[in-house]
Amino acid sequence: ASITIQVIRQFDIYVPNAFSPNGDGINDLFTVFAKPGLVTQVLSLKVFTRWGESVFAASNFQPNDPVQGWDGMHRG
Secondary structure, three states: OOOOOOOOOOOOEEOOOOOOOOOOOOOOOEOOEEOOOOOOOEEEEEEEOOOOOEEEEEEEEOOOOOOOOEOOOOOO
């Protein structure tokens, strides 16, 4: 007997695990991306260091907004 399992890797919400804040206009901000119409508002986005220090916080913004998100700056 055999069985075929097909995994469909379709994500409606995407939060990247890396970005490149180097000013080239490609992946410069860390933010939330979502399928249009699925998420209307991100209630909270927080970024912490590995030691638990807060480096960025934003709330009540729309996903996919190219100006909303963390630009990688911390303490200047």
